[in-house]
Amino acid sequence: MNKDTGLKIALMLLGILLSVGPLIIALGSHNWNIMAAVMPSDAEIKQSTDMVTGLFDNKGFENAFSIGLPTIQGNTLRVTTQFTSPFNFPITLNELVVSVSDQGATIAQARNEGVVEIPARGTANITFVGTYTGALPTNPQIQIDNLTVEFYGITVFAQMSSVQGGQQ
Amino acid sequence: MKSGFLRSINWFGLIAGILMIVLPFMGPWWIGQAGTGATGAFRIATSPFDLSISLMGQPLTSALVGLFLLFTKIAFIIAGIFLILSSLLPTQWWSQRLFRYGVMKPFSQAVFFILPLVIAALVVNVLLPNILPGLLNGAGLQINTIISPIAFIVVVVLSIYVAYKLFCRLLSKISRETEKSQIKGNIILTSIFIATIVAGIFVFQSIPPPALNVGGAQVSLKVPYVVGTATSTVQIVNPAVTFTAPATLSLTATFLVAVATGVLGIIARIYQGRFASPAPSKKKK
Numbered sequence: 001m002n003k004d005t006g007l008k009i010a011l012m013l014l015g016i017l018l019s020v021g022p023l024i025i026a027l028g029s030h031n032w033n034i035m036a037a038v039m040p041s042d043a044e045i046k047q048s049t050d051m052v053t054g055l056f057d058n059k060g061f062e063n064a065f066s067i068g069l070p071t072i073q074g075n076t077l078r079v080t081t082q083f084t085s086p087f088n089f090p091i092t093l094n095e096l097v098v099s100v101s102d103q104g105a106t107i108a109q110a111r112n113e114g115v116v117e118i119p120a121r122g123t124a125n126i127t128f129v130g131t132y133t134g135a136l137p138t139n140p141q142i143q144i145d146n147l148t149v150e151f152y153g154i155t156v157f158a159q160m161s162s163v164q165g166g167q168q
Numbered sequence: 169m170k171s172g173f174l175r176s177i178n179w180f181g182l183i184a185g186i187l188m189i190v191l192p193f194m195g196p197w198w199i200g201q202a203g204t205g206a207t208g209a210f211r212i213a214t215s216p217f218d219l220s221i222s223l224m225g226q227p228l229t230s231a232l233v234g235l236f237l238l239f240t241k242i243a244f245i246i247a248g249i250f251l252i253l254s255s256l257l258p259t260q261w262w263s264q265r266l267f268r269y270g271v272m273k274p275f276s277q278a279v280f281f282i283l284p285l286v287i288a289a290l291v292v293n294v295l296l297p298n299i300l301p302g303l304l305n306g307a308g309l310q311i312n313t314i315i316s317p318i319a320f321i322v323v324v325v326l327s328i329y330v331a332y333k334l335f336c337r338l339l340s341k342i343s344r345e346t347e348k349s350q351i352k353g354n355i356i357l358t359s360i361f362i363a364t365i366v367a368g369i370f371v372f373q374s375i376p377p378p379a380l381n382v383g384g385a386q387v388s389l390k391v392p393y394v395v396g397t398a399t400s401t402v403q404i405v406n407p408a409v410t411f412t413a414p415a416t417l418s419l420t421a422t423f424l425v426a427v428a429t430g431v432l433g434i435i436a437r438i439y440q441g442r443f444a445s446p447a448p449s450k451k452k453k
Contacts, residue, residue, distance in 0.1 A: 037231050
């Protein structure tokens with residue numbers, strides 16, 4: 001065997017070692033379980049699933065609002081609420097349109113005043129403003145008609161009817 | 169004597185070799201992100217040496233993939249060292265073999281790095297619209313609906329592979345100083361293949377995504393081919409919810425360095441022809 005052939009074989013073995021090596025090390029360190037070697041760890045998967053929990057249903061907004069005392073100035077009704085985010089990530093409430101009801105009857109439609117940034121699991125005060133000419137509501141309730149939420153640049157527009165908030 | 173040594177160096181190979189040692193530490197070549205902000209909702213930053221995936225800021229890693237990428241990094245650095253040595257001493261007996269081991273690696277890495285990105289975009293834009301409805305509506309996989317998109321993807325992948333092989337053959341002919349008419353024929357053939365692939369990607373980029381109805385939800389998936397921005401939407405009818413997600417894909421400056429290294433490697437390979445000794449069989453004669 002001449003030097004050139006020796007070098008050729010050495011380079012070939014180096015190539016094989018560098019290709020097969022990671023496979024053997026990864027499988028060997030995971031008890032030869034190919035799924036465990038390929039897939040992310042259970043802790044990582046749990047962290048990721050925890051982040052998206054509640055994202056694809058309306059339950060995230062249930063009981064998230066607590067309503068303060070409403071005020072009336074002229075024919076403008078203001079309802080101040082405190083929103084506690086059930087989400088594990090920050091969200092931006094771009095638009096939130098609610099129906100305000102009192103004693104079971106809808107008295108006004110109101111929308112949020114300005115864009116609201118809410119940190120992960122954080123709280124924010126949201127003031128809804130609408131037009132109303134009657135007496136001051138005694139037991140106001142709100143029901144979300146539609147909302148536009150943004151998280152990580154993904155925009156969600158939802159028209160809902162089952163999400164409600166009650167007085168504190 | 170000193171100037172003789174300097175003249176004997178394959179400078180293109182030397183610079184390519186140095187870049188090959190630096191390149192694995194220069195960060196991702198391509199970044200794909202769904203959503204906006206620092207991390208987006210989903211983010212992939214990758215190169216042949218690194219892969220970083222995060223879902224809503226939470227990293228996802230794979231031990232096997234991580235090790236493969238680490239070994240690719242080591243192989244690339246070794247190839248860079250070989251290229252430097254063989255470019256500095258191109259007339260040594262071991263030089264041609266070490267040179268050939270490393271010189272085309274940056275170019276092939278760049279080509280075969282782009283290939284899976286094109287395949288992934290084709291799968292999302294061409295294959296998924298045909299298989300998702302059947303899978304999610306319980307009808308299962310309909311062979312007649314998936315055979316043409318799969319055939320199309322295979323044709324695209326084979327075209328890229330053939331273009332790469334033709335280009336390598338062309339380089340081989342140039343470095344061996346084959347007759348000009350043969351080289352011309354190879355250049356035309358290679359150019360036609362590459363132009364067809366690029367034109368095909370531009371045509372597909374402009375085709376609007378087909379609207380899908382999956383379990384009552386209107387789904388419009390669209391990802392750009394390798395670079396660009398596109399918006400995908402999922403519209404659920406009852407309750408009425410619409411998700412809108414922008415996707416941004418971009419090649420980084422590091423990829424340009426990789427391409428430059430690949431081009432230097434190609435030039436170095438052509439230039440190395442002047443140092444090549446006659447074939448062993450001829451020597452015997």
